[in-house]
Amino acid sequence: xxxxxxxxxxxxxxxxxxxxxxxxxxxxxxxxxxxxxxxxxxxxxxxxxxxxxxxxxxxxxxxxxxxxxxxxxxxxxxxxxxxxxxxxxxxxxxxxxxxxxxxxxxxxxxxxxxxxxxxxxxxxxxxxxxxxxxxxxxxxxxxxxxxxxxxxxxxxxxxxxxxxxxxxxxxxxxxxxxxxxxxxxxxxxxxx
Amino acid sequence: xxxxxxxxxxxxxxxxxxxxxxxxxxxxxxxxxxxxxxxxxxxxxxxxxxxxxxxxxxxxxxxxxxxxxxxxxxxxxxxxxxxxxxxxxxxxxxxxxxxxxxxxxxxxxxxxxxxxxxxxxxxxxxxxxxxxxxxxxxxxxxxxxxxxxxxxxxxxxxxx
Numbered sequence: 001x002x003x004x005x006x007x008x009x010x011x012x013x014x015x016x017x018x019x020x021x022x023x024x025x026x027x028x029x030x031x032x033x034x035x036x037x038x039x040x041x042x043x044x045x046x047x048x049x050x051x052x053x054x055x056x057x058x059x060x061x062x063x064x065x066x067x068x069x070x071x072x073x074x075x076x077x078x079x080x081x082x083x084x085x086x087x088x089x090x091x092x093x094x095x096x097x098x099x100x101x102x103x104x105x106x107x108x109x110x111x112x113x114x115x116x117x118x119x120x121x122x123x124x125x126x127x128x129x130x131x132x133x134x135x136x137x138x139x140x141x142x143x144x145x146x147x148x149x150x151x152x153x154x155x156x157x158x159x160x161x162x163x164x165x166x167x168x169x170x171x172x173x174x175x176x177x178x179x180x181x182x183x184x185x186x187x188x189x190x191x192x
Numbered sequence: 193x194x195x196x197x198x199x200x201x202x203x204x205x206x207x208x209x210x211x212x213x214x215x216x217x218x219x220x221x222x223x224x225x226x227x228x229x230x231x232x233x234x235x236x237x238x239x240x241x242x243x244x245x246x247x248x249x250x251x252x253x254x255x256x257x258x259x260x261x262x263x264x265x266x267x268x269x270x271x272x273x274x275x276x277x278x279x280x281x282x283x284x285x286x287x288x289x290x291x292x293x294x295x296x297x298x299x300x301x302x303x304x305x306x307x308x309x310x311x312x313x314x315x316x317x318x319x320x321x322x323x324x325x326x327x328x329x330x331x332x333x334x335x336x337x338x339x340x341x342x343x344x345x346x347x348x349x350x351x352x
Contacts, residue, residue, distance in 0.1 A: 059245065061242075
């Protein structure tokens with residue numbers, strides 16, 4: 001049985017009240033959903049909370065799932081909308097301390113901050129947080145979720161041409177945000 | 193000559209180049225979700241069938257919307273009645289719900305008395321001040337929307 005047919009089977013069983021089948025779907029996509037939320041929201045705590053909410057939303061909207069679509073596309077579109085909404089709500093509460101720590105360079109860094117900065121992964125995570133949310137979403141879907149332009153277009157509801165344009169700009173912004181060395185390398189390779 | 197003319201490599205090459213830069217930091221790497229994420233989420237799933245849970249969630253969202261709209265209309269009504277009574281066009285709102293000595297009636301009466309000189313001053317210029325104030329309010333609203341909600345996207349769209 002191919003993956004899509006198996007997932008449609010799980011969806012049907014879940015619709016009939018078999019929660020374990022929905023559990024199978026969650027097991028399959030917990031990583032993708034969590035990673036999307038983690039890269040979009042910037043913290044493990046927020047990502048965990050968001051992943052739960054995304055699966056809850058998927059469960060309550062399961063009856064509206066179109067069997068012509070791939071389940072992953074449908075689920076990630078719920079996830080991307082939720083993350084964007086959450087970031088917008090966060091903007092309403094102005095700047096949280098976490099946001100400030102990520103976006104404002106500080107000369108007096110705490111030991112925790114220094115330890116974090118030592119981790120190379122934190123640098124990328126911080127660079128991602130500097131991208132505007134719509135650009136961050138496309139970048140995460142492309143490079144972390146390894147999706148094609150067509151799949152990203154299906155998830156976000158944007159035309160492929162817009163995805164390409166935004167991704168083009170997002171790459172420049174991300175290279176710049178990664179640090180001066182990366183920016184220099186990027187410019188050397190792209191402007192010759 | 194703008195940087196647009198310098199785009200001599202295609203999308204695939206850009207992809208490879210960015211991936212090489214990310215690899216220097218050990219990315220893109222998958223972040224591991226908590227091992228009990230699925231178990232905990234299963235525990236908080238609604239007990240009803242998805243369709244029933246969906247209808248219940250839609251009803252809750254509808255109720256929230258109705259409450260918000262009613263609250264907004266109620267506040268608008270109070271504001272309009274308040275302005276009307278302050279301008280002398282009708283009975284005092286504060287005295288409609290009490291004697292103005294205690295409780296909500298007293299709070300409203302205090303607000304009316306505070307607002308009266310402000311509105312009278314605004315009314316001196318045949319409504320010109322009022323119009324200017326409304327325009328300023330609309331301008332601040334537009335600025336807020338522009339700065340807080342639109343800027344990151346607009347900025348990014350213009351970056352070449």
